[in-house]
Amino acid sequence: MDGNSGAGFAALANVLRKRPAVAPGERCDFCGEPVQPEHAHLVDLHARRIMCACRPCALVFEPQGAARGRYKPIPTRYAEVTGLALDDAAWDALQIPIELAFFFRNSAEDRTVACYPGPAGATESQLPLATWDALAGSDPLVATVESDVEAIVVQRRRAGPARCYLVPIDAAYQLVGMLRLAWRGFDGGDEARAQIERWFAALAERSRGLAAPR
Known part of the structure; x- marks a missing residue:
């Protein structure tokens, strides 16, 4: 050299x-x-x-x-949706295979999209959502959801009323990503269910006092 x-x-x-x-x-x-x-x-x-x-x-x-x-x-608004008339019959009509999903408006396609979590991430429901569109009119807060950037997260519960929250769309996908790593079997397993409970508990705390439409 x-x-x-x-x-x-x-x-x-x-x-x-x-x-x-x-x-x-x-x-x-x-x-x-x-x-x-x-x-x-x-x-x-x-x-x-x-x-x-x-x-x-x-x-x-x-x-x-x-x-x-x-x-x-993406806004930072969180709020509990208390007026959605989502009973067992209405949920069954949505034909979502698990008891957790989120809904948002896709402005490019001018339609409501439903996604539910699983081991592969977010799966989009390909079924008609006329039932959801009818339900959305039962709560004034749902009408204020901003297309593309806000979502309604819904969990059906056998032992009580459904839990419904308005959240930023990134929070909905964050939940999906968290569950993808924990998911076991068809229904998610014990770890996924525990994470869902913790997520909704934190969501309830963050949403407290923010349920009025903007």
Whole structure:
């Protein structure tokens, strides 16, 4: 190795030593900067996916922002839905194979979509949702759900009334992701059921006093 080559390798090693370490954790999907654990999310309406955003990038897409259209900010609203007349007959008419699902309005397709969790993640129901559309009119809060970015999560319970909450769409998919890792068998198993109970308990606490329509 000649002197020039040795100097070149030394310079390269020096550069590599000085490169800043990449911070662990999530990053903004728009600018690449690290984001805090509690950060904004947006829906890419073209790709139908949820994106992370740092505060400066999220501000661009606020309702007053200039850049809107493809990306839609996800609100942070949580509220209990108390007036949904969802009895056993109504749930059976929805033909969802398990007792947990979430519903949201897809603006591109102009229809309500129902998804339920399982070992493969979120499964979309391909059945007609006329029953859900009729039920939605029984509670004024459901009429305020924002298309694409908010959802109604419903759990049917044999031993009591159904639990219904309005949540940000990312929270609904977060529940699905959590259950995908814990799911065992057809109905989820004991671990999945325990996680569902903890999730709804936290949801009830977060939603307390927020049930009035905005």
